[in-house]
Amino acid sequence: xxxxxxxxxxxxxxxxxxxxxxxxxxxxxxxxxxxxxxxxxxxxxxxxxxxxxxxxxxxxxxxxxxxxxxxxxxxxxxxxxxxxxxxxxxxxxxxxxxxxxxxxxxxxxxxxxxxxxxxxxxxxxxxxxxxxxxxxxxxxxxxxxxxxxxxxxxxxxxxxxxxxxxxxxxxxxxxxxxxxxxxxxxxxxxxxxxxxxxxxxxxxxxxxxxxxxxxxxxxxxxxxxxxxxxxxxxxxxxxxxxxxxxxxxxxxxxxxxxxxxxxxxxxxxxxxxxxxxxxxxxxxxxxxxxxxxxxxxxxxxxxxxxxxxxxxxxxxxxxxxxxxxxxxxxxxxxxxxxxxxxxxxxxxxxxxxxxxxxxxxxxxxxxxxxxxxxxxxxxxxxxxxxxxxxxxxxxxxxxxxxxxxxxxxxxxxxxxxxxxxxxxxxxxxxxxxxxxxxxxxxxxxxxxxxxxxxxxxxxxxxxxxxxxxxxxxxxxxxxxxxxxxxxxxxxxxxxxxxxxxxxxxxxxxxxxxxxxxxxxxxxxxxxxxxxxxxxxxxxxxxxxxxxxxxxxxxxxxxxxxxxxxxxxxxxxxxxxxxxxxxxxxxxxxxxxxxxxxxxxxxxxxxxxxxxxxxxxxxxxxxxxxxxxxxxxxxxxxxxxxxxxxxxxxxxxxxxxxxxxxxxxxxxxxxxxxxxxxxxxxxxxxxxxxxxxxxxxxxxxxxxxxxxxxxxxxxxxxxxxxxxxxxxxxxxxxxxxxxxx
DNA sequence: AGCACGCCGACT
DNA sequence: GTCGGCGTGCTC
Numbered sequence: 038x039x040x041x042x043x044x045x046x047x048x049x050x051x052x053x054x055x056x057x058x059x060x061x062x063x064x065x066x067x068x069x070x071x072x073x074x075x076x077x078x079x080x081x082x083x084x085x086x087x088x089x090x091x092x093x094x095x096x097x098x099x100x101x102x103x104x105x106x107x108x109x110x111x112x113x114x115x116x117x118x119x120x121x122x123x124x125x126x127x128x129x130x131x132x133x134x135x136x137x138x139x140x141x142x143x144x145x146x147x148x149x150x151x152x153x154x155x156x157x158x159x160x161x162x163x164x165x166x167x168x169x170x171x172x173x174x175x176x177x178x179x180x181x182x183x184x185x186x187x188x189x190x191x192x193x194x195x196x197x198x199x200x201x202x203x204x205x206x207x208x209x210x211x212x213x214x215x216x217x218x219x220x221x222x223x224x225x226x227x228x229x230x231x232x233x234x235x236x237x238x239x240x241x242x243x244x245x246x247x248x249x250x251x252x253x254x255x256x257x258x259x260x261x262x263x264x265x266x267x268x269x270x271x272x273x274x275x276x277x278x279x280x281x282x283x284x285x286x287x288x289x290x291x292x293x294x295x296x297x298x299x300x301x302x303x304x305x306x307x308x309x310x311x312x313x314x315x316x317x318x319x320x321x322x323x324x325x326x327x328x329x330x331x332x333x334x335x336x337x338x339x340x341x342x343x344x345x346x347x348x349x350x351x352x353x354x355x356x357x358x359x360x361x362x363x364x365x366x367x368x369x370x371x372x373x374x375x376x377x378x379x380x381x382x383x384x385x386x387x388x389x390x391x392x393x394x395x396x397x398x399x400x401x402x403x404x405x406x407x408x409x410x411x412x413x414x415x416x417x418x419x420x421x422x423x424x425x426x427x428x429x430x431x432x433x434x435x436x437x438x439x440x441x442x443x444x445x446x447x448x449x450x451x452x453x454x455x456x457x458x459x460x461x462x463x464x465x466x467x468x469x470x471x472x473x474x475x476x477x478x479x480x481x482x483x484x485x486x487x488x489x490x491x492x493x494x495x496x497x498x499x500x501x502x503x504x505x506x507x508x509x510x511x512x513x514x515x516x517x518x519x520x521x522x523x524x525x526x527x528x529x530x531x532x533x534x535x536x537x538x539x540x541x542x543x544x545x546x547x548x549x550x551x552x553x554x555x556x557x558x559x560x561x562x563x564x565x566x567x568x569x570x571x572x573x574x575x576x577x578x579x580x581x582x583x584x585x586x587x588x589x590x591x592x593x594x595x596x597x598x599x600x601x602x603x604x605x606x607x608x609x610x611x612x613x614x615x616x617x618x619x620x621x622x623x624x625x626x627x628x629x630x631x632x633x634x635x636x637x638x639x640x641x642x643x644x645x646x647x648x649x650x651x652x653x654x655x656x657x658x659x660x661x662x663x664x665x666x667x668x669x670x671x672x673x674x675x676x677x678x679x680x681x682x683x684x685x686x687x688x689x690x691x692x693x694x695x696x697x698x699x700x701x702x703x704x705x706x707x708x709x710x711x712x713x714x715x716x717x718x719x720x721x722x723x724x725x726x727x728x729x730x731x732x733x734x735x736x737x738x739x740x741x742x743x744x745x746x747x748x749x750x751x752x753x754x755x756x757x758x759x760x761x762x763x764x765x766x767x768x769x770x771x772x773x774x775x776x777x
Numbered sequence: 778a779g780c781a782c783g784c785c786g787a788c789t
Numbered sequence: 790g791t792c793g794g795c796g797t798g799c800t801c
Contacts, residue, residue, distance in 0.1 A: 055801090057801090058801080060800080060801090062799095062800065064799095064800075064801095067801090068800075068801035069801045070801060071801090086801085087800095087801090088800055088801080089799075089800050090800095091800095101801085102801095104801095105801055109801060110801055111801060763795095763796065763797095
């Protein structure tokens with residue numbers, strides 16, 4: 038058994054000694070506390086201490102310092118009866134805090150977010166046969182006999198409710214027998230264990246390339262040390278089956294595995310797939326999991342009893358004891374970036390945690406993020422390619438439709454070529470999908486008389502007409518307004534013009550162009566919740582739909598088994614605008630959508646409408662040869678001062694007025710010498726503010742640090758040089774780039 | 778993050 | 790004359 042490397046035995050702290058305790062406050066480091074009489078603390082112990090005038094839960098971080106006078110050092114109040122945090126988890130918290138420029142105490146909170154950690158539930162009363170046997174002279178009635186028989190078959194004990202159900206013996210019967218000494222009653226809060234997974238059993242049949250990849254992964258897990266592996270597997274290549282073999286190996290080694298999935302993908306369908314491989318459902322961790330289950334799972338991971346957790350990004354902070362494998366599925370997915378509160382990127386933190394645990398990190402995607410690709414190129418990650426589809430489904434044929442030569446008619450957005458292809462598929466009884474990554478009916482409304490443009494008053498972006506909701510909607514901040522009947526500037530009511538398409542408008546065009554086709558529109562406006570989504574997907578899977586019209590919710594996770602044609606209405610949509618990742622994101626999104634075609638027995642086709650067929654993104658999508666694209670994109674980023682390696686931090690200033698925001702930005706820019714002395718380059722402030730958002734002006738600066746530079750300390754000193762007025766907020770955004 | 782302390786407007 | 794606004798500042 039090659040578990041995590043044995044940690045050297047750690048010192049414990051006894052009465053009179055000082056310990057450093059990391060508390061949930063945005064401090065630079067832990068605070069000193071005194072160990073009171075009768076208490077012994079090990080590093081990682083979870084304790085309650087006084088902070089200000091309140092009590093907080095923190096973790097023992099190490100020996101205290103001598104810096105503070107004795108009379109100011111408070112005692113540790115109590116130790117919680119939960120397992121201490123292991124050394125690898127503590128190192129992970131410290132490094133993650135350092136890396137994401139987050140105070141370590143706040144990072145620790147992510148690992149301590151368990152319901153009722155401080156106040157363990159009372160538990161339940163469990164009855165057992167008395168160890169001494171039946172007392173002589175016990176009157177054994179029928180009900181008593183039934184209870185005794187039932188308990189004889191349950192050495193681990195049963196609750197009163199369970200006995201009542203199976204033996205038909207009331208609590209009164211049990212109480213009387215406890216009083217007579219025939220039974221013992223004990224309060225216990227033992228949680229129901231998670232089922233074992235039978236990972237050792239052979240999985241389903243794997244194709245040649247799959248088996249080769251799987252054996253590489255198994256060997257990497259078995260070797261028992263840290264490494265990062267990037268699996269690039271095209272849609273349908275069966276990379277899930279491959280990494281589940283790595284999970285099996287970890288379980289066989291007696292270690293735990295964690296599979297991270299993007300928020301949207303944590304579906305019962307995915308859990309069922311895992312169940313099919315392992316014979317039992319894995320533990321699931323996501324926002325929807327309730328309090329009792331969260332507590333149960335936290336305790337069980339800390340005890341090393343859960344073989345596999347499938348979870349959203351926050352599962353990274355569970356207190357695994359023997360973690361041997363972390364898989365990040367769809368590693369390019371944007372939802373791995375935590376945007377509010379503590380900022381972190383789960384893909385990078387997964388690599389970090391694996392490094393501390395001596396585990397294997399597996400990043401899986403058909404379209405890896407640029408930084409993962411660059412890390413693989415640089416030799417930091419091993420890379421495995423799964424170039425083929427598994428099973429009968431061939432790769433879809435991808436074709437570009439040049440909109441300059443095949444322009445759709447006025448007020449229509451489907452080219453003749455795409456429309457005819459859909460006609461053919463529907464006539465053949467097959468299913469087609471039209472993809473447009475824009476919600477609503479029309480993205481822009483203009484007055485043709487005076488030129489007035491309907492914009493969000495808070496955000497400087499056009500408001501999108503949503504006919505379904507009957508409102509104008511700002512896609513930036515969510516603000517809505519009634520649909521206009523006349524121009525508010527010139528009063529004319531006959532010159533308003535809705536420009537461009539959203540999915541609603543494409544659905545309207547499709548209904549006109551393909552009369553009789555059964556349409557299903559999938560967008561967050563049309564699908565109200567997960568239960569409706571399930572019903573809609575079922576309807577599609579059963580072939581009760583001919584044509585799907587959808588936004589990017591069709592790109593993620595869900596499988597469309599009957600789909601043979603994908604039409605991308607406007608592939609150029611995401612290419613414009615100042616986002617450094619525009620090309621990368623477009624490539625990923627279009628590739629994912631195109632890959633939905635032809636998972637059925639019949640070969641699939643993707644027709645991609647673009648006005649820029651020579652754009653590197655389109656060429657890469659067309660050829661499926663992404664290598665050149667990634668290399669070119671890495672070059673472009675390098676030229677733009679944001680290479681896909683090294684550490685980046687975005688410094689965002691925002692405020693209700695433009696002037697003060699700019700003053701602070703310029704003052705910070707003038708103080709860049711302090712950063713440069715630490716080897717950190719500062720880019721910006723950019724000549725124009727980013728778009729106004731929610732009524733606030735925003736300016737962004739970018740700091741880039743070489744490996745090993747003290748980014749956190751330098752940024753702190755740098756920002757302390759400039760006084761920031763109360764109206765201006767300064768936030769540091771991580772734009773993490775994998776670094777290991 | 779909390780929760781203090783600390784100085785300026787509308788209220789019993 | 791107080792209650793209360795949220796602007797700085799500290800927490801072993």
